[in-house]
Amino acid sequence: MRVYPDQLAKQLTPLKQCYLVFGDDPWLCETTKTLIVSQAKRDGFEETVQLNQESGFNWNELIEEWNSMSLFASRRIIELVLPQAKPGSEGSTMLQQLMKSPNPDVLLLISGPKLASEQTKSKWFKVLDTDGVYIPCTTPEGQQFSRWLQTRIRHFGLNLTPDAQQLLYNLYEGNLLAADQALQLLQLLNPNEAISSEQLSQYFEDQSRFTVFQLADVLLNNQQDKAQHILSQLQAEGVAMPILLWGQFKELTTLLQLKQAQETGGLQSLWGKLRIWDKRKSLYQNALSRLSLKQIEVMLACASKLELKLKQQGIEDWTSLSHLCLLYDPKAHHTLAHIDID
Structure with a gap:
């Protein structure tokens, strides 16, 4: 059963056999685990056993802990960390076996990094999800x-x-x-x-954290203030210029293909080919409704000049990259597009 962190408190009575805490946000992961452990202790789970699937990890340790009697005759929490979010074939088999022999005196708390969609379709995950609760801890945006x-x-x-x-x-x-x-x-x-x-x-100082992909999304939506803020943060965090240029070429090339298809009436068949799913389709539609084919071509040319300046002269021109971001607003083309960034 999938439960998001802000709803977890309502799902802790009664406790399930197993809780799966996976995600890329350290604060959410830790507070989620703390909430589960606190409730478990109130319910009499007084001991905690910690296991980590490091190199050479023996899965029989988990089976032994599951089946062994507590030294103090109290209920126990087994915290299992999967650093790669992949138990492997042996671990997958072991985890499935545990769920076939439930133990009311043991609570299994498994944690690790963010799960890919294919991992949530694996046998071990489906079995544990059926008998427990999955809490995805992804940073909210x-x-x-x-x-x-x-x-x-x-x-x-x-x-x-x-x-x-x-x-x-x-x-x-x-x-x-x-x-x-x-x-x-x-x-x-x-x-x-x-x-x-x-x-x-x-x-306070500015401590926001962003990615190249978030920059792309706000630019497609023409959220210029936020885009400039994200760009300045990426620069302050030391994100390499080639990564940012890669992101721009990727989005602008995609926009060019979509715009050309839009003008020839073949847009609908292109979404799937370019792997643009419904969640992001509206972002591209917003950009397509604003920008003309010529404007997109101008932006691609601008990105090419930035790349040449970087490769040939070793210059990371953040001012010109900011200029390129502004061009996602069609109004900027009338006042900025003529400026040569060489």
Whole structure:
């Protein structure tokens, strides 16, 4: 059964035999595991056994722990870490065997990195998911992050003005751990007073975390302020220029193909060929409705010049890359497209 972290508290009574905590967000993973362990201890699971599937790991250890009696005659939590989220053929068999012999005095808590879709279709996962709860701990973005932030603000009993909440959103989007630490600090500094954006700016630096793919999405949606913010953060984090240029070439080449197909009436057949599924289709449709074929060609030419400058002269031209991002807005083509970035 799949349950998201913000709904987990409602699914902990009664406890299931097994909990699967997989994801790429450290804060969500740790708080989720803590919530499960806390409930388990309230239910009498007093001992904790920790196992890690490192090199040379013996799966018989898990079977022995599952079947052995506790030294103190108390119920136990077995925490199993799968660093690669892959138990292998032996581990898969062992995990399936455990579920065939349920033990009410043992709670199995398995954790690891984010699962790929094919992993959630594997036999071991399906068996454990049937008898337990799967909690995907993926970093929330956009409106999901905003809801998470508001929930944590209420949790700490803070009174933030709307502009202060927006500033926190901008500072910490994509970094739940830093955001939560910031809120804890605010609780110490201003437990009862209203907190404005001016006060926040005195306390915190920008600690948001973004990816090249997030930059692509906001550009396709023409969210220029956010795009420039993400670009500056990627530069500050030391993301290599070739990676960013790769992302731009990928998106612009895709847009060019889609635009050419749109003008010839063959757009519908191209979505599947380019592996653009429904979740992202609207992003490309937004861009196609704004940009002309000529404008997309100008942007590709701009990206090519940036690549040549990087390869031939070793220059990482972040100003011109910012210029290229602005061109996702058709209005910018009238005032910026004529500027030569050489």
